[in-house]
Amino acid sequence: MSTSAGHGAAVRIAACGKTFADGTRALEPATLDIDRGETLVLLGPSGCGKTTMLRIIAGLELPDTGGKVLFDGKDMTSVPIERRNVGMVFQSYALFPNMSVSDNIGYGLKIRGVPNEERAARVAELVALTNISGLENRRIDQLSGGQRQRVALARAVAIRPGILLLDEPLTALDAALRDRLRGELNRLLRALGITTIYVTHDQSEAMELGDRIVVMQKGTIAQIGSPREIYFAPKNRFVAEFIGAANIIEAPIEGGQLVLPGGRQPIGGDATVSAAVAMIRPETIRVVEAGSAPLSGLIDSVSFIGDRQRMVVSGVSGKLLTVDAPNAVVAKAGERVGLLISPDAVRLLPPES
């Protein structure tokens, strides 16, 4: 395809909230800017408002009064979905059962009155792009889950939308296929270079696909940032625990050090506070000889996963501490080990959460 990076429309959501007819607040008024060509992931547990936000952008839901949706600076709030030129992939794929694969892909073009020849050429292009050659004349009920997902994507992209909206497109697939298709989807989105908004509850999907991630919690935006920022510098405990594994430790601070039952741990940054909630990622903890590190504890259990091993260490902080050690480290349950943590790896979180 003759596409280059920086395609499609820039999106601005201004003070968009959503209260349903029965009074439930699905989304607190939120403001969000999405750059042209960017892939933005809305991430959060079910009921956090991510799908509501996607549907507001799509034009399937109206925001509460005062909310505005702008595409390239143009107010689209009252424009219905059929005139927003958005491509959408649904969790259920929503493929038309009364049409063949190629009729599904070409439907948006047919509606737009694109001549037969041009339409056939575009459909062929997308069939090749999404690797579904040979399935053009199949009925939808003759396709596997992965094939349906590709057809749904091809159909959404066929109309050259300004914005591509994906609502949990991989959730309906089994784990192995999901991993494979995630990589494929990532390459495809990069190749298309179109503004993409992707809703998921799966943090690894969000990490791999997103230029930026919006973590949502109970109808509010908890944090917006690149995958690295979200992972290494979570703004609160919810984000820290939702993304990856995290040890959350509440402890007093003395002289720039966390005071723990298993020893003292130096911390970076603002050390003037007297107590803190700290987050330490399991893979930032190094297992060393007992006595050669300021912290030490007793190994409770070791699970060998293959590429690494997960240890649970007791006696360091009030709670059990999770440690991801390289697979070469030899350690058994019951042994005493030292734990070495770089001060930069200790992230202080606001205490309220």
Next chain:
Amino acid sequence: MSHKFFVWLCLLPLAVVTVAFFLLPMARLVVTGAEGPQGLAGYLAILTEPRYRATLINTVMLAAATTIVTLIVATIAGMFLQRHRFPGRAVLIAMLTFPLAFPGVVVGFLIILLAGRQGLIGDLSSRLFGERLVFAYSIYGLFLGYLYFSIPRVILTIMAAVQKLDVGLEEAARSLGASPWAVQRDVVMPALAPAFVASGAIAFATAMGAFGTAFTLATNIDVLPMLIYTEFTLAANFSTSAALSVGLGIITWFILAIARSFSGSAVAAAG
């Protein structure tokens, strides 16, 4: 006792009932139809005899019109009732199913009350235009009665089908640029096709064979069941009424088979 034998044994009551109450009377009916003065040609008379042929055409047209109008009204109403929540909805749906319990005689009575000589429509039109509008005793009255009879049945089937409709399909079509009309044409109607065939078949068969309403309205409406009745009881013409009965059954069955095969692809696709 082998397993197979046991299965056959269990099927025995079904076989007995089928033979006694279905096959034997049907066979007798077919034979009777050929026992008239013309023999087997008695069957041909349904098509060649002008009065019979006109009645046959009348009946099929009436049944077809009833089916089409019922489907249109019931689809719009069923879709609205399934998709909208409003105060009084449950009561309205319950009231819609009320006519299900009425026999044809009562339906005919209601039509006379509405469009008969003392009917509401007649009163109204005589007051407005000075002329009494009476159509209860004609084929139009019968048409109205059949509509009244069929709509509740069809609405319930359509509502069930609409409930199973994936809203995502409509949203997907809209996201691809389809106008509300195009969504109905390309997505909703094909998905409802099996329900149309199933409920339309019932409406059609009912309108072809219903007797009570026609009998209540007048004895001289030219529809097949009335013709069979007059041939049978008034003219004591057993063979002709048997031939007409067989003809009525075959024609209804044949038209339903065509409708089913016509929508076959849609039914399979909606799988």
